Structures are given as C-alpha cells and as structure tokens.
Amino acid sequence: MSSLELKNVNKRYGEAHIIHDIDLKIEAGEFCVFVGPSGCGKSTLLRMIAGLEDISSGSLAIGGEPMNDVDPAKRGVAMVFQSYALYPHMTVRENMGFGLRFDKTPKEEINRRVNEAAAVLELDGLLDRKPKALSGGQRQRVAIGRAIVRKPNVFLFDEPLSNLDAELRVNMRVEIARLHKELGTTIIYVTHDQVEAMTLADKIVVLRAGSIEQVGAPLTLYDDPDNLFIAGFIGSPKMNFLEATVREVTGQSVTLQLDDVEAAPFSMELKGSMPAEGDKLTVGIRPESLSPEGAVQIKLTTDIVEHLGGESYIYARTQANQRIVMKLADARQFRTGEAITAAFDVSRAFLFDAAGMRLR
Amino acid sequence: MTGRSADKSVNADKGSGLFGNRLRRKEALTGYLFILPALIGLIAFFAFPTIRAAQISLTNWNLMRPAHWIGFDNYGKLWADGKFWDSMQITLLYVIYNIPLQTALGLIIAVLADRLAKSVLFRAVIIAPYLISNVVAGLVWLLMLDPLIGLTNAFLTGIGIPPQSFLSSPDQALISVAGISIWRHVGFTALLFYAGLQSIPRDLYEAARLDGASESAMFRMITLPLLRPVMVFVLVTSVVGSFQVFDVIAVTTQGGPANSTRAVLWYIYENAFQFSRMGYASAMSMVLFVFLILVTLLQMRLLRADSSDLG
Missing domain, CATH: 1.10.3720.10 (MetI-like)
Structure with a gap:
C-alpha cells in the first residue's frame, strides 16, 4: 500500500500535447477513479503511471520514491487491462503465476500465492483451464488474480468492466469494492462510466482534454460541482441547463429571468463574486430537484414518460423546444403530450457564468 | 440427434421437405460450381498425374516401347x-x-x-x-x-x-x-x-x-x-x-x-x-x-x- 503523487505531469507525442500539467496526490489505500469522456487522456495517464508510456515532463512518485525512469515491473504496480490481456497459451495458474517467475519466487511460494488469490476470487476449480475455456467474468477475475498475486503497492485498472454485460458488470463492481476493502491496497481505476466512478471511488478525478477539471469525493462533485462540465458530466440523467439573464444585482442577491421560458423572475443569494446586470448566465437544476410544485415554475409539454417502477423519468420540452428531464418518485398520472408545470426551489439551483464557471 | 430427426419428420409432414430438399440440392450445386475451377486444376495437375505415376511405376515403360506390367x-x-x-x-x-x-x-x-x-x-x-x-x-x-x-x-x-x-x-x-x-x-x-x-x-x-x-x-x-x-x-x-x-x-x-x-x-x-x-x-x-x-x-x-x- 503506497501513496502516489503526480507533479506537473505532461505528455506530448511530437506536436500533440495530450496531458497538461497534472498535479494529483492519491493517499495510501485510497480508491481513486479517473473518469472523463473518450479521449480525455485518462487511460494515457494510467499508462504513464504504469510505465507503459514515458512521462514527457513532470514527476511521478510512488510511496515517496521517484518513479519516472523506473522499469514498469519495478514500480510495485499491477495492471488489469480492458482486454484482460491474459496469455492465451497458458493455463489460469500459469497466467497468475507468470509475474512471480521473474523475481525468482520459489515454486511452492508461487503455488501458495496463486491458490490464495484463486480462493479469494473463487477461481479454485478453473486453475488448469486456458482463458479460451472461460467466460468473460471468469477471465476478468483471472486478470484481477494475476494482479493480486504480485502483491502490488498500487493496483491499476483500465476500464476493466467495459467488456462485460450489464448484470456481470454490477456483480464485478461489487466484487472490486469488496476486494479493495479486504486488501486495502491503493487503487487507480479508469472508467468512462460515471456510475462506476460514483459507486467505487473514495476520490474521483474528472479529466477533460488532458486536464483535471475537478478532484473530490463522489458526492462533493455531485453536490458542489466547480463548473458546467462537471455539473453535466456527473449525474444521470444529466443536469438540466436553462439560459437566464441577470435583471438586478443588490448586495449579494441576484435576480434572474429565465430566457425562452415562461417563468417568474427569482432571486439567488451568492457568497462570492457577483455578476453584472444584463449578464447571460446558466441555471442548472438536477432532474430530481424538479417537481410539480415549488417556488419557480416553468411550463413544459411532456415528450415521453418512462416508468421504471420505483421512479419515473419525464422527458419534456420548453416552449423554445429545449429538453428538460424530471425525475419523480411517482409519476403514474403523467401522460405523453401533456402540458405540465415543473418547479424548483432556488436553493437547489446551480449558477454558472458565461465561461462555465460556478457562481457560488 | 433425436431432436434433429424429429425436426425433419415435422418438415416432411408439412410437405415442405420436398421444397427444402430441392433448395438444398440447388445450393449444393451452386457450391460445387464455385469450387469447380479449383477442382479441375486439382484433378488435372495433381490427382491424375499421381494416379498415372503410380500406374507407370508398375511398368517398365521407357518412352520407346509400349509399357509392360512388371508388378513391384x-x-x-x-x-x-x-x-x-x-x-x-x-x-x-x-x-x-x-x-x-x-x-x-x-x-x-x-x-x-x-x-x-x-x-x-x-x-x-x-x-x-x-x-x-x-x-x-x-x-x-x-x-x-x-x-x-x-x-x-x-x-x-x-x-x-x-x-x-x-x-x-x-x-x-x-x-x-x-x-x-x-x-x-x-x-x-x-x-x-x-x-x-x-x-x-x-x-x-x-x-x-x-x-x-x-x-x-x-x-x-x-x-x-x-x-x-x-x-x-x-x-x-x-x-x-x-x-x-x-x-x-x-x-x-x-x-x-x-x-x-x-x-x-x-x-x-x-x-x-x-x-x-x-x-x-x-x-x-x-x-x-x-x-x-x-x-x-x-x-x-x-x-x-x-x-x-x-x-
């Protein structure tokens, strides 16, 4: 179990600047998830930590030791690949013990550790099979087993669940959370699935275009996003965004009028910097913050109503044809094509300036 | 296996077996047509010469006189x-x-x-x-x-x-x-x-x-x-x-x-x-x-x- 620190880390392929000035500290034993849209550099950053990609500039330390120029095998990391990368011509046992053969671990010790990991992952009966004879979930567990056997200080997971079907993905997610609890090892986990990020992480690092957008605990990112991108990225269904214009600024209070929507003006209290009169802002409201009754009301027409049983999603439109999603615990009375009123409390609204930065 | 033969008999009962067979035969014919060029080459340049050589190997043929069977x-x-x-x-x-x-x-x-x-x-x-x-x-x-x-x-x-x-x-x-x-x-x-x-x-x-x-x-x-x-x-x-x-x-x-x-x-x-x-x-x-x-x-x-x- 080791802490990990990235300082001012950059990655360039010739002209292309892929990773920009990453500063990040991951505590020992922490479960850290890198999340972001495709091409944001999260996998590249993980591969740089593993040593599979060079660090163009900046420094990487694992357990306080500088690691920039250390061989991947000697960094004390083990990686679980998206494709599992199991050696197809070796049995499960050989796959799991492969790494130990190179640091001259005695055969009995290799066997003991493989058996131990197999027991933890319920692979006992499969040790003499080849990967071809395993199901996707079993292969996944072998890949994790191969990492566990090496007793790494840091586990690296590169989108490990993306090749599994939905049900298995949920099971493995729980499994990985359980493993983290049992082993207590530092984990860095890359995913584009924000549900995985929210459920597994102690700390989420949201990346976009090679830069860190925000770092924080899952609920911090959800409840207190720094900018429009984080607000839109974390949470499913996505946060609703409405354009608004500043009508009046008095002291720390700002009065807003929603554009393109028939709604009464409303006021919000801010602690930080204030916008000016006439500024165009964005108001963000989470789907579950909308309900039929509340302080600020907007008129909508329902498009589609999805009843999931315990909850319902109402996909509706404003008069300006902007889509708004509402999440209600019970919406059995709603029908498609109906005119409805959605309302929210000002305290549940988020305010962003024209540059997308949060106004608190 | 039993399931398969059962399927067949069901088809025959419906009268579609005949049609199915004809279709299958037609498909097989198309298949043979596709491999025909390669098959001709294989027979003309490999199978036939091999058999012919085996035949000649049992004779005393010397290009001049007719071949005589001489066994092994x-x-x-x-x-x-x-x-x-x-x-x-x-x-x-x-x-x-x-x-x-x-x-x-x-x-x-x-x-x-x-x-x-x-x-x-x-x-x-x-x-x-x-x-x-x-x-x-x-x-x-x-x-x-x-x-x-x-x-x-x-x-x-x-x-x-x-x-x-x-x-x-x-x-x-x-x-x-x-x-x-x-x-x-x-x-x-x-x-x-x-x-x-x-x-x-x-x-x-x-x-x-x-x-x-x-x-x-x-x-x-x-x-x-x-x-x-x-x-x-x-x-x-x-x-x-x-x-x-x-x-x-x-x-x-x-x-x-x-x-x-x-x-x-x-x-x-x-x-x-x-x-x-x-x-x-x-x-x-x-x-x-x-x-x-x-x-x-x-x-x-x-x-x-x-x-x-x-x-």
Missing part, C-alpha cells in the same frame, strides 16, 4: 539402389542446411521488421527475391558465386578471406545451393512470420512487461508459442519444398560436382529423361510422395497444427 519390380530395384538412398541422404542434408537457417533468419527479420521498421519499403525489399523464379535466382548466383569472376569472391578477398570454390567444390556445392534457396525464400518466410506477429495482441507484451519479463523472455514465452500456427505452415511448406529441390540444382550444378548435389528429384529426373526409365523414375516419385506425406503428418502432429491459442 521397380520398387525391389529401388530398395537395392545405393544411388537412390545416397540421393535421399543428400536431400536430407540439404533440408538440414536449409530449414533451420531459413526459419531462424525469417523469424529474426520478421521480429526486427515488426519492432523497428514498420515500413512498406523494407518489406518490399525483403520479399523481392521471392518474386523472381528459382531458375533466374540460380543463374544470378551461378555468376555471383563463380570462383574466378564472381562478385562474392571479390567481396571475400576484399575483407581478407581467401576465395572459395562454392558450386564447383564437392564440399561446398550443396551448402551453396542451400544458400541460394535461403536467399530466395527467407523474405517470404519473414513475411509469413510478420503477418503472424500482427495477430498477437500488443497488450500481452505490455502485461508481460509489467510482469517483469525481459525482451528475450517475451520472445520465448509469448511470441514463439503464439506463432505456432504460422510456424506449422512455414515448416510444412518449406520442408516439403526443400525435399523437392530441383530447379536451382538444374541450372547451377546439375547434380555435380562428383554427384555431391544429386538430390532425389534430380536423380529421378536423370532416370526419367536421360535414361528414359519412366517406370523406375515413377516408382521413386511414389516413394518420395509417401515419405513426404508421412513427414507432413508427423510435423503437424508434433506441432499440434489443428489448434491455435489465439481466439
């Missing part, structure tokens, strides 16, 4: 023919000179091409010798290896090595012929290995790097085992091809000097077209044919040709 006399004669066994031995030696070096060189070139030079030009240069015929390759090297006017000796003298006799020395002729064959075939072998290397997922090497495997360990423990299907193909085709070495010998040494390159195919050719012993030559061809089938089966068995670990 030719095979008896062959068994006692020291020159035949001598030519088999020469061929075997040729295979031993040829195959390991050609395979190893091909593999090295393929790995280098894969790791260092992913350029089309490099691959094109490597494959170039394969694009000229054996006869031309033989003629080119006949000149290159000429002890007096050849470039090879000029080069060797240039770097301080005494000139060699190559094709005109009984000790060096067979090795020289093998060298010519390696020069011509190594690019093709390399290309096959190169294609095989492309089918090995890159992340296996990354996983192995993280596992602490050195480059040589990765080659031994990942590349080689996963290249097995390509290896089978390369070895089977090149071993069979080497046993059939003929054209390079025909244009360079003609079995000489002192019969040192009289490989089995050359000996068969001598018997057939110089001594007009068609029956005897056919008998030797049949023995070689059966021998090569056995060698191929053995190779495929040893190399587990029927299974690949990849996908």
Whole structure:
C-alpha cells in the first residue's frame, strides 16, 4: 500500500500535447477513479503511471520514491487491462503465476500465492483451464488474480468492466469494492462510466482534454460541482441547463429571468463574486430537484414518460423546444403530450457564468 | 440427434421437405460450381498425374516401347539402389542446411521488421527475391558465386578471406545451393512470420512487461508459442519444398560436382529423361510422395497444427 503523487505531469507525442500539467496526490489505500469522456487522456495517464508510456515532463512518485525512469515491473504496480490481456497459451495458474517467475519466487511460494488469490476470487476449480475455456467474468477475475498475486503497492485498472454485460458488470463492481476493502491496497481505476466512478471511488478525478477539471469525493462533485462540465458530466440523467439573464444585482442577491421560458423572475443569494446586470448566465437544476410544485415554475409539454417502477423519468420540452428531464418518485398520472408545470426551489439551483464557471 | 430427426419428420409432414430438399440440392450445386475451377486444376495437375505415376511405376515403360506390367519390380530395384538412398541422404542434408537457417533468419527479420521498421519499403525489399523464379535466382548466383569472376569472391578477398570454390567444390556445392534457396525464400518466410506477429495482441507484451519479463523472455514465452500456427505452415511448406529441390540444382550444378548435389528429384529426373526409365523414375516419385506425406503428418502432429491459442 503506497501513496502516489503526480507533479506537473505532461505528455506530448511530437506536436500533440495530450496531458497538461497534472498535479494529483492519491493517499495510501485510497480508491481513486479517473473518469472523463473518450479521449480525455485518462487511460494515457494510467499508462504513464504504469510505465507503459514515458512521462514527457513532470514527476511521478510512488510511496515517496521517484518513479519516472523506473522499469514498469519495478514500480510495485499491477495492471488489469480492458482486454484482460491474459496469455492465451497458458493455463489460469500459469497466467497468475507468470509475474512471480521473474523475481525468482520459489515454486511452492508461487503455488501458495496463486491458490490464495484463486480462493479469494473463487477461481479454485478453473486453475488448469486456458482463458479460451472461460467466460468473460471468469477471465476478468483471472486478470484481477494475476494482479493480486504480485502483491502490488498500487493496483491499476483500465476500464476493466467495459467488456462485460450489464448484470456481470454490477456483480464485478461489487466484487472490486469488496476486494479493495479486504486488501486495502491503493487503487487507480479508469472508467468512462460515471456510475462506476460514483459507486467505487473514495476520490474521483474528472479529466477533460488532458486536464483535471475537478478532484473530490463522489458526492462533493455531485453536490458542489466547480463548473458546467462537471455539473453535466456527473449525474444521470444529466443536469438540466436553462439560459437566464441577470435583471438586478443588490448586495449579494441576484435576480434572474429565465430566457425562452415562461417563468417568474427569482432571486439567488451568492457568497462570492457577483455578476453584472444584463449578464447571460446558466441555471442548472438536477432532474430530481424538479417537481410539480415549488417556488419557480416553468411550463413544459411532456415528450415521453418512462416508468421504471420505483421512479419515473419525464422527458419534456420548453416552449423554445429545449429538453428538460424530471425525475419523480411517482409519476403514474403523467401522460405523453401533456402540458405540465415543473418547479424548483432556488436553493437547489446551480449558477454558472458565461465561461462555465460556478457562481457560488 | 433425436431432436434433429424429429425436426425433419415435422418438415416432411408439412410437405415442405420436398421444397427444402430441392433448395438444398440447388445450393449444393451452386457450391460445387464455385469450387469447380479449383477442382479441375486439382484433378488435372495433381490427382491424375499421381494416379498415372503410380500406374507407370508398375511398368517398365521407357518412352520407346509400349509399357509392360512388371508388378513391384521397380520398387525391389529401388530398395537395392545405393544411388537412390545416397540421393535421399543428400536431400536430407540439404533440408538440414536449409530449414533451420531459413526459419531462424525469417523469424529474426520478421521480429526486427515488426519492432523497428514498420515500413512498406523494407518489406518490399525483403520479399523481392521471392518474386523472381528459382531458375533466374540460380543463374544470378551461378555468376555471383563463380570462383574466378564472381562478385562474392571479390567481396571475400576484399575483407581478407581467401576465395572459395562454392558450386564447383564437392564440399561446398550443396551448402551453396542451400544458400541460394535461403536467399530466395527467407523474405517470404519473414513475411509469413510478420503477418503472424500482427495477430498477437500488443497488450500481452505490455502485461508481460509489467510482469517483469525481459525482451528475450517475451520472445520465448509469448511470441514463439503464439506463432505456432504460422510456424506449422512455414515448416510444412518449406520442408516439403526443400525435399523437392530441383530447379536451382538444374541450372547451377546439375547434380555435380562428383554427384555431391544429386538430390532425389534430380536423380529421378536423370532416370526419367536421360535414361528414359519412366517406370523406375515413377516408382521413386511414389516413394518420395509417401515419405513426404508421412513427414507432413508427423510435423503437424508434433506441432499440434489443428489448434491455435489465439481466439
């Protein structure tokens, strides 16, 4: 179990600047998830930590030791690949013990550790099979087993669940959370699935275009996003965004009028910097913050109503044809094509300036 | 099985069986039409000559007089023919000179091409010798290896090595012929290995790097085992091809000097077209044919040709 620190880390392929000035500290034993849209550099950053990609500039330390120029095998990391990368011509046992053969671990010790990991992952009966004879979930567990056997200080997971079907993905997610609890090892986990990020992480690092957008605990990112991108990225269904214009600024209070929507003006209290009169802002409201009754009301027409049983999603439109999603615990009375009123409390609204930065 | 036959009877009851059968027959006919061109070639150039040779091998046909049935006399004669066994031995030696070096060189070139030079030009240069015929390759090297006017000796003298006799020395002729064959075939072998290397997922090497495997360990423990299907193909085709070495010998040494390159195919050719012993030559061809089938089966068995670990 080791802490990990990235300082001012950059990655360039010739002209292309892929990773920009990453500063990040991951505590020992922490479960850290890198999340972001495709091409944001999260996998590249993980591969740089593993040593599979060079660090163009900046420094990487694992357990306080500088690691920039250390061989991947000697960094004390083990990686679980998206494709599992199991050696197809070796049995499960050989796959799991492969790494130990190179640091001259005695055969009995290799066997003991493989058996131990197999027991933890319920692979006992499969040790003499080849990967071809395993199901996707079993292969996944072998890949994790191969990492566990090496007793790494840091586990690296590169989108490990993306090749599994939905049900298995949920099971493995729980499994990985359980493993983290049992082993207590530092984990860095890359995913584009924000549900995985929210459920597994102690700390989420949201990346976009090679830069860190925000770092924080899952609920911090959800409840207190720094900018429009984080607000839109974390949470499913996505946060609703409405354009608004500043009508009046008095002291720390700002009065807003929603554009393109028939709604009464409303006021919000801010602690930080204030916008000016006439500024165009964005108001963000989470789907579950909308309900039929509340302080600020907007008129909508329902498009589609999805009843999931315990909850319902109402996909509706404003008069300006902007889509708004509402999440209600019970919406059995709603029908498609109906005119409805959605309302929210000002305290549940988020305010962003024209540059997308949060106004608190 | 029972489920299947039950399905059939249900179809027949509905009266669709007849239609189904006709459709299936029509489909089969289309299928045969597709393989017909290849089938004609196979029958005309492989099956028919093989059967005909087997037939001739049981006669004393000499191109002049009509063939007489002599049973297995030719095979008896062959068994006692020291020159035949001598030519088999020469061929075997040729295979031993040829195959390991050609395979190893091909593999090295393929790995280098894969790791260092992913350029089309490099691959094109490597494959170039394969694009000229054996006869031309033989003629080119006949000149290159000429002890007096050849470039090879000029080069060797240039770097301080005494000139060699190559094709005109009984000790060096067979090795020289093998060298010519390696020069011509190594690019093709390399290309096959190169294609095989492309089918090995890159992340296996990354996983192995993280596992602490050195480059040589990765080659031994990942590349080689996963290249097995390509290896089978390369070895089977090149071993069979080497046993059939003929054209390079025909244009360079003609079995000489002192019969040192009289490989089995050359000996068969001598018997057939110089001594007009068609029956005897056919008998030797049949023995070689059966021998090569056995060698191929053995190779495929040893190399587990029927299974690949990849996908």
